[in-house]
Amino acid sequence: MHIQSMISSHPHVQGNTNDALIRAVQEACDCAAVCRICADACLGETMVADLVQCIRLNLDCADVCAAAGAVGARRTGSNEAVIKSMLEVCADTCATCAAECDKHAGMHEHCRLCAEACRRCEDACREAAGTITPSQH
């Protein structure tokens, strides 16, 4: 909600927002936070040795989501090619992380919630990427 109103007040936007992109930025910020917490919660489980791959994919996903959210929120200039690529990589990274978290979702609620956040972010990034047609340079 804050991200929506902030981007709407940007001088280059003038109320003419790309709502799919705003949703992707919001989901990427949320997903980054959720993935970081899932990594830490996995570290706190007694069966941590079985969750090593999950932790690593959580951390990768957090880093990629944070970058996608930051790049997607910048409206000054016209770096559409980079925004589109980052959204696509972010969607793929979220899909990989969700698939791993799903394996542990029955046992660990944090993995179940993290898989959900990753799927929401994946969907939002794919939809937003579809709205962007990089101009030829």
Add this chain to the structure above:
Amino acid sequence: MHIQSMISSHPHVQGNTNDALIRAVQEACDCAAVCRICADACLGETMVADLVQCIRLNLDCADVCAAAGAVGARRTGSNEAVIKSMLEVCADTCATCAAECDKHAGMHEHCRLCAEACRRCEDACREAAGTITPSQH
């Protein structure tokens, strides 16, 4: 909301959450995103030369909030001294950024909204810092 449910599912928390800390983590994540967008919106204003200090404080605030949110969300281990210090630095950084954004709030809606986000984050961080008593080592 996602951060709340994620932290509640952490094995070291077991439903016994520090709600002030969760609120601070949430506000810090929001404020980081809002400050980054305000920096970019300021860059898009024709009077950008008058907003240089605002942009720089926005970027500082985004970096500090992101770190405070990340550190505050980790519940494994017991790094209370670092969490408390980061919350205090984050509150001070938010106060500085809010004071600068306030100067431009009458002219730029994004600065008005950013000052609000910074003040919410400052309050949440100060309250959360007050709940943490680092143990002696």
Add this chain to the structure above:
Amino acid sequence: MHIQSMISSHPHVQGNTNDALIRAVQEACDCAAVCRICADACLGETMVADLVQCIRLNLDCADVCAAAGAVGARRTGSNEAVIKSMLEVCADTCATCAAECDKHAGMHEHCRLCAEACRRCEDACREAAGTITPSQH
């Protein structure tokens, strides 16, 4: 140098390092720092209004390089598809930033140095991406 010795000591590497990937990680970390400083130096120029696009591309490049460096440095697990994609996006982002910085290189030494750092990072990322063949899942 530190990154080289750290990755060499990783239990999954055992001295059998991917030197192209290590170089890319190192260059991405350097380039992220250089781009952030170039953005701030541009903000300090009296002609800041002419450097808005440069600042924005600097910040995008810093965010993407930081994520590429973080993802590329993780050797636990086998997230090759994400590493390769991030290296490719990072190379493209660096190329875009270098092209913009080049326009100002005659007037601003920080832009000249930043363009060089971006080109080094672009080359290192492309070479490293070429060494990675994601396995089929």
Add this chain to the structure above:
Amino acid sequence: MHIQSMISSHPHVQGNTNDALIRAVQEACDCAAVCRICADACLGETMVADLVQCIRLNLDCADVCAAAGAVGARRTGSNEAVIKSMLEVCADTCATCAAECDKHAGMHEHCRLCAEACRRCEDACREAAGTITPSQH
């Protein structure tokens, strides 16, 4: 080296650099990368369950170092109070991480190297913090 020449070319610096601060920025960037790699290397050890606290402190240290490096590198404006506070928190965080890594240094070379990087960063941050006297506002 790149950070040194970049900051020297900043319009607000004009060759009159704070070398202690530049060294702290450089060490913080290095230490952030080293801590992230140490966290991942710890995740790759068969005895990962004994390294959970080390991983968590590595991740905290990486986040705080990254923010301290970013804030310390911005020379536009005059946010000395925040720079000084971040350098002090960074030094404390590095000290905590180094103490934990030391416990595992005999067994894991990555922990030995990480403790060294944390100590270098701690020293550089303390020295740089000592050179900064925030102005009264």
